[in-house]
Structure formats: C-alpha cells, structure tokens
Amino acid sequence: MALLHIPLNQIEEQHILELVATRAPETNIIEYKRETYGNSLRDDLEFLADVSSLANTSGGDLIIGIAATQGIPEAPVPFTGDFDGEINRLESRARAGLQPRISLESRAVPVQGGHILVLRVARSYNPPHRIIRENSNRFWARSTAGKYEPNVDQLRELFTLAPRIADQTREFRTNRLIRIASGDAPVTLMHKDVLVLHVVPFSAFDRDAPLPMAELERDYTSFHPIGSRQSQGLKINFDGFLAMSNGDRAANVERAYVQLFRGGIVEAVDGLYVRASGQPLIPVVEVERSITANAMRLMRDLSGIGVAAPYAVLASLLTVERGRFNFAHPGDGAWYDRMGSYTDRPQYAFGEVIFDSAPAGIQACAERMRPLLNQLAQSGGMAGSVSFRDDGTFMTGR
Structure with missing residues (x-):
C-alpha cells in the first residue's frame, strides 16, 4: 500500500x-x-x-x-x-x-x-x-x-532517459499525422485540412495506471473537442477514449474529435479552413488562440485525472488543398490586406513546447508557447506571431 x-x-x-x-x-x-x-x-x-x-x-x-x-x-x-x-x-x-x-x-x-x-x-x-x-x-x-x-x-x-522520451514523442506524432492524412483517423473527418494538437505526458510511454473510463464516459465537459463547449458523443475504443463534436450520430462525420490514448496522450483534431469567396484560408490568429487555449485546457484535464506533468505540446497543420495564410484579427474588416504566403507543403509540424506543470492562465501558457506560435506565423511569411502586443500581452480577443 x-x-x-x-x-x-x-x-x-x-x-x-x-x-x-x-x-x-x-x-x-x-x-x-x-x-x-x-x-x-x-x-x-x-x-x-x-x-x-x-x-x-x-x-x-x-x-x-x-x-x-x-x-x-x-x-x-x-x-x-x-x-x-x-x-x-x-x-x-x-x-x-x-x-x-x-x-x-x-x-x-x-x-x-x-x-x-x-x-x-x-x-x-x-x-x-x-x-x-x-x-x-x-x-x-x-x-x-x-x-x-x-x-x-x-x-x-x-542520462539517456530525456532524449529517448523526445524521440518517442516525435515518432508518435509522425505516425499519427501519417494516419490522419491517409484517412485513418478514429472518425471520418468533415474537413481534410485540419489542425492537430498533441499533448504528450512524459509518463505516457511507461504509464501502467488505467484511465478512469467510467468517469470519462459520464463527463461531457472534460476532453471535449476543439470548438465545442462539450462533447456531443463519447465512446470507449481500443486506443482509449474518444470524444466527438457531432451530435447527429447518423451523419457519421465529425468536424473535430479528441482521442485520449491509454497512456495519457491527447490528440485533438479540428477542421482548419475558413473559406471566404472560395479562397481556402488559414486564419492564423484564430489558430494561435485555439492552440494556446486548448493546450492549456487539455493539460488541466490530464492533471484532473491524475496524469501528471511534464507535458510536451505539439501542434501540426495538415493542408491538402493549396491554401493561404491570413493574419487578420477576427472582426477585422480589412481581412484581405492581411494575406500571407500560400502553403508550400501538405504538412507543417511545429516544434514541441515543454510544460513542467499545467499553466496557471492563458497569458502564462501563451508566453511559453510563443516560439511555436512564431514558427506558425513564419510559415505564412510573417517575422513572428501577430497575437502579442508590444508589451508581450497575448491578445485573447476577449
């Protein structure tokens, strides 16, 4: 005992x-x-x-x-x-x-x-x-x-433990992106162009504690999909636990999902593009806010079920169609003036960010995530993230 x-x-x-x-x-x-x-x-x-x-x-x-x-x-x-x-x-x-x-x-x-x-x-x-x-x-x-x-x-x-965990984390992300891009996600996705967010506890690869399945099956608010206030469908599956965004089970497609793997790794996938006048766009500011807010939420959800830090947060974009990065802030009437580069590859896998504990608030989370957010902005032709004010404050839009 x-x-x-x-x-x-x-x-x-x-x-x-x-x-x-x-x-x-x-x-x-x-x-x-x-x-x-x-x-x-x-x-x-x-x-x-x-x-x-x-x-x-x-x-x-x-x-x-x-x-x-x-x-x-x-x-x-x-x-x-x-x-x-x-x-x-x-x-x-x-x-x-x-x-x-x-x-x-x-x-x-x-x-x-x-x-x-x-x-x-x-x-x-x-x-x-x-x-x-x-x-x-x-x-x-x-x-x-x-x-x-x-x-x-x-x-x-x-001495070799930390590098081994880093290699395992990157290998896991690579394998998952290949499967999602090939249509082998745990659900049929409504959009082929998606944001993929992984939260990987360092304990994931040697964790033997079971997930609290019965508790998760009753809880529609923890681990809910990106863009939803709560899960619309829950399912225990071979890999662990799945939360879905579509309340219409007969439709058989999902805009977003969260797969919680048995070792404690979280995979959150959300439809990416906002289309204006037929132009496939990557709304960078909205994506940055989504990555930051949902990474923080999912780390807290993991902590709530006893899966402790450290956590590695990894964000990726899968872009099947040739799209364009857009840097307008939501509600900006001159959105077209903030166009960035076109996508030049089908996959963007940004560098991981390590958290020693679940962040206390959105500002602390964004500050730690800033190198990743800068990398996202640079992919679209900007020198760095446009979501921070000159004093370093992250603009949440609230």
Missing part, C-alpha cells in the same frame, strides 16, 4: 493510520521518518539523498512523523512545531541543494497530536539529479531495498 494514488491535497489522517494498521512497508516509492531532518551538514545530505533518489527513479512520498522498524511503520509520531515553517525549510533546501531542481510538493496532514508531513517527489524526466551541497556531487537512486548510488551503467541509463 502507498499513497501515490491519492492526490496530495486529499490525504487525510485515515490514510496515514491505514499505513500503520496494514504495516505497509517502505518500498521504492515510500519512505518513513520518525523525526524531521536536523540542521547539520550530515542531516542536509541525508535529506537531499532521500528526495533525489525518489526523483531519479519512480518518484514517491517521504513521510515525516511515523516511527518504523526495518521499514515497517509502527506508530504515528506527529510533528508538533511550526509545520509551515518546516515545510518551507525543507523545500528551500531541496531547491538549493540539487541540480537540476526537482518537482517537490508538500502537505501537513492534521492528525491527533499534531501533523504528519508528506513530501511528494515527482518522478523526474530530466534525470539524474545530483547533490551539489558542499560540492558533494553524488547521485542517488532507489529500489525496494532503499536508496543506493548507481553504477556507471545505471547512470548512463538515467
């Missing part, structure tokens, strides 16, 4: 007591400490070794305030001091003592007699993390037997 399946902000006293009652042993994802770490250099190095070993392997929880013998919990020993101050102290030490930084969240769980401190360390997809306190320069990993210092071969494996 462990606590990783429970969102950190939902852990309560009963969960802590269950660990003790069931004698849940320490594993590679959970470690108990009777007392918090002291202020000596030795204490500091032990703390950094504990949290970095979790980050460098599977992630996990460091639980302070439980007495254990040989890894078996025996009784709560609640922390009675300033828990906010203690959490801030430990988080500050982790930030200053490790390189690169790790993702660390904390919660003080109220229990009889005080608090149990739970430090949740996310599995890192940018390993290995080393201790830099006092020039220690040591690496730690973790197994079911506890933390250990990896050998050369194990370190090499840690």
